Amino acid sequence: MSAAKLKLELSDGKQVEVEHGISPHDLAQRVNGELADRAIAAKLDGEIVDLDRPLERSGRIEFLFEDDEDQDSLYVLRHSTAHVLATAVRSIWPDAGIGFGPPIADGFYYDFDVDSPFTPEDLEKIEERMKEVVAADEPFERREVERQEARELFSDDPYKLERLEEIPEGETISIYRDGAFVDLCRGPHLPSTGAVKHFKILHSAGAYWRGDERRAMLQRIYGTAFFEKKDLEEHLRRLEEARKRDHRIIGKQLDLFSIQDDVGPGLIQWHPKGAMIQFLLRRFLEDELLKRGYDFVYSPHIAREALFRRSGHLQAYSEVMFPAMESEGEKDNYRLKPMNCPFHMSIYASGQRSYRDLPVRYAEIASDYRNEKSGTLHGMLRVRGLTMDDAHIFCRPDQVEDEIYGMLDLVANIYGTFGLEYRLDFATRPAKRIGSDQVWDEAEDALRAAIERRGLTYAVDPGGGAFYGPKIDVKFVDAIGREWQGATIQLDFVLPERFDLNFVGSDNQKHRPVMIHRAIYGSFERFIGVLIEHFAGAFPLWLAPVQVRLIPVTDDFIDAAREVAVALREAGVRVELDDRSETVSYRIRDGELQKIPYLGVIGQREADAGTVAVRKRGAEKKQVVLPLAEFIEQVTAENRTRALG
RNA sequence: GCUGACGUAGCUCAAUUGGCAGAGCAGCUGAUUUGUAAUCAGCAGGUUGCGGGUUCGAGUCCCGCCGUCAGCUCCA
Numbered sequence: 220m221s222a223a224k225l226k227l228e229l230s231d232g233k234q235v236e237v238e239h240g241i242s243p244h245d246l247a248q249r250v251n252g253e254l255a256d257r258a259i260a261a262k263l264d265g266e267i268v269d270l271d272r273p274l275e276r277s278g279r280i281e282f283l284f285e286d287d288e289d290q291d292s293l294y295v296l297r298h299s300t301a302h303v304l305a306t307a308v309r310s311i312w313p314d315a316g317i318g319f320g321p322p323i324a325d326g327f328y329y330d331f332d333v334d335s336p337f338t339p340e341d342l343e344k345i346e347e348r349m350k351e352v353v354a355a356d357e358p359f360e361r362r363e364v365e366r367q368e369a370r371e372l373f374s375d376d377p378y379k380l381e382r383l384e385e386i387p388e389g390e391t392i393s394i395y396r397d398g399a400f401v402d403l404c405r406g407p408h409l410p411s412t413g414a415v416k417h418f419k420i421l422h423s424a425g426a427y428w429r430g431d432e433r434r435a436m437l438q439r440i441y442g443t444a445f446f447e448k449k450d451l452e453e454h455l456r457r458l459e460e461a462r463k464r465d466h467r468i469i470g471k472q473l474d475l476f477s478i479q480d481d482v483g484p485g486l487i488q489w490h491p492k493g494a495m496i497q498f499l500l501r502r503f504l505e506d507e508l509l510k511r512g513y514d515f516v517y518s519p520h521i522a523r524e525a526l527f528r529r530s531g532h533l534q535a536y537s538e539v540m541f542p543a544m545e546s547e548g549e550k551d552n553y554r555l556k557p558m559n560c561p562f563h564m565s566i567y568a569s570g571q572r573s574y575r576d577l578p579v580r581y582a583e584i585a586s587d588y589r590n591e592k593s594g595t596l597h598g599m600l601r602v603r604g605l606t607m608d609d610a611h612i613f614c615r616p617d618q619v620e621d622e623i624y625g626m627l628d629l630v631a632n633i634y635g636t637f638g639l640e641y642r643l644d645f646a647t648r649p650a651k652r653i654g655s656d657q658v659w660d661e662a663e664d665a666l667r668a669a670i671e672r673r674g675l676t677y678a679v680d681p682g683g684g685a686f687y688g689p690k691i692d693v694k695f696v697d698a699i700g701r702e703w704q705g706a707t708i709q710l711d712f713v714l715p716e717r718f719d720l721n722f723v724g725s726d727n728q729k730h731r732p733v734m735i736h737r738a739i740y741g742s743f744e745r746f747i748g749v750l751i752e753h754f755a756g757a758f759p760l761w762l763a764p765v766q767v768r769l770i771p772v773t774d775d776f777i778d779a780a781r782e783v784a785v786a787l788r789e790a791g792v793r794v795e796l797d798d799r800s801e802t803v804s805y806r807i808r809d810g811e812l813q814k815i816p817y818l819g820v821i822g823q824r825e826a827d828a829g830t831v832a833v834r835k836r837g838a839e840k841k842q843v844v845l846p847l848a849e850f851i852e853q854v855t856a857e858n859r860t861r862a863l864g
Numbered sequence: 865g866c867u868g869a870c871g872u873a874g875c876u877c878a879a880u881u882g883g884c885a886g887a888g889c890a891g892c893u894g895a896u897u898u899g900u901a902a903u904c905a906g907c908a909g910g911u912u913g914c915g916g917g918u919u920c921g922a923g924u925c926c927c928g929c930c931g932u933c934a935g936c937u938c939c940a
Contacts, residue, residue: 281932309904318940319939319940320940321939321940323937323938324938336867337868337869338868338869339869349893373940378939378940382939383940385939385940392940393940394940402940403940404940405940406940422934422935423868423934423935424867424868424869424934424935424936425866425867425868425934425935425936426935426936427866427867427935427936429939429940430936430937430939431936432865432866432936436866436867436868436936437867437936438867438868438900439935439936441934441935469876472875478931480913480930480932482896484930484931484932513893524910525899537900555890592865592866593865593931594865594866594867594935594936595865596932597933672929676922683884768871770900772898772899773897773898773899774897774898775897800895800896800897800898801903802896802897802898802899802900802902802903803896803898803899803900804898804899804901804903805898805901805902805903806900806901806904807899807900807901808900808901808902809902810900810901810903811900812901818900820899820900822898822899823899824899832899835899841896841900842900846906
């Protein structure tokens, strides 16, 4: 070991010279005692290290504290809490095998190999035992070991051994001990188990070792941890809130859709109110597409297998295609379509195309069917029958950038209307691909140029593109923080080849067009599912299935209310009359629970004055009395501008 | 698909050790005519997901199927 001094730069810019092997804790002690008391871990040139880890190189050192803004401190806490969990489980089930136990976005998990799955009672017992582990305040001891020693230490833990053998020669192998529990672990950890404060075990479920369904199923326990009690409570409250926003629950309460046993899993039945939302989204998009030079096409739900063989779907996509329908006496079987591209290719190929015709933009709102694995189905967000807002653009290579630009503009327009946050993933050429490097260069440059011309930021997913072309994925986030794929823009070098598409150029020669697949909503099912959660069912006026509900105070004013309803309806407003023989309070409550944007009460005063007593959803002022004409103007203006509320 | 939990009226949920399937809301009928988040009464509503089995007796126990939910990527 070298006795040379280390030069460390502190976060305030001060340089200190210290002896080789000093621990961050001792360093903090030297700087000031208060710092040493508060620090929970340190960072050397951005790498998180334990407080007692000997420092062996110069660099920039920072300390992590409980109240740091970023996630690094929480990461350490949750990683340590996962070890506390494993410590507790091992003390109850000494023979439990251990898998991985990392911190994750909102907490941590640990995988165990046990004879029978954990019951809810087991989880309670584990949580109690964890509290004892915390109370024991055992230090987390880090130790570097030789490979052979690690092999012996984990000789009973096949999963750890497997991981151990993957660590390259020459890399440090570290183990962490707290009390009786020893784990192969890169760390870092809190100083001791006592530093784990507020945690909760959430649930357990089976998880394949390394996510591979051919391998053993372990039992994964999920939990979360925070430094402050209030943060834990806030997190649990958010989970509860997310549960209430669940589109499956709201969809039932507001009678938007259902999934019926007798129809089949993953197949959405759109009830009138849900269908109205789909209709409105569809009309909004279709109007935009007409302005942007798209042509509408319609294609059948089924086609001969030969079509999908030519497109390559039968070879590459067959596991999600429903089985063939036999057709007696026909030369070929039929298949339900999982995508629309083959049909649009076929339409394009049906006639001669001139370079003057390009770009050709075929748009279709189409029903596709995919036999997704049963366990992956999830309400409207993952279904077997989906309604895509699909389009295929055929253009010259020099038109690609402008086309992409136009699509990103459409995405911004549509998503902005809903106030949805989204981000872009730009997936570039994979190792295994078709097409020359020159083609890929041009394509990627065009995509990048279009994104940058719009001033958007994006993440690059190197090698994430399909073998047939690069793509831009638009990801948006639902109420529980899950990220879903929304819009997708995808270049395709394969299908124009397979369908031998061409156009006649100004040189009177045949040329291959570039093809772009794109969807804006993605699917109406998923998009509306996310919108339900995004708005918690309280849709902006222009999307609300019922925009105004009128409540006559007594039966004497039903006629007056009916006249108001007619006037509203003639102005294009979706209006409903609640003339049930219930109290005003009852009907107001019902209207509020149904999240109707405007409730209008009509009694003697309003009938006499030609006004409506308007109650706007979510408004500060509970009630405003407006002349009918003014009310109509307010509602229609809000509708026209697609105001968010 | 796999592992586990679950499946009772339209909805949300009850129903001791196996012992007469219930409540609230919604619905229907009647009364009430109501002024901004639940008026009162009555009625009706079920092959307890489906099919087998054990038992004198099954919502409850056993087997099979269907479905729902959670998880199965986040690399010691």
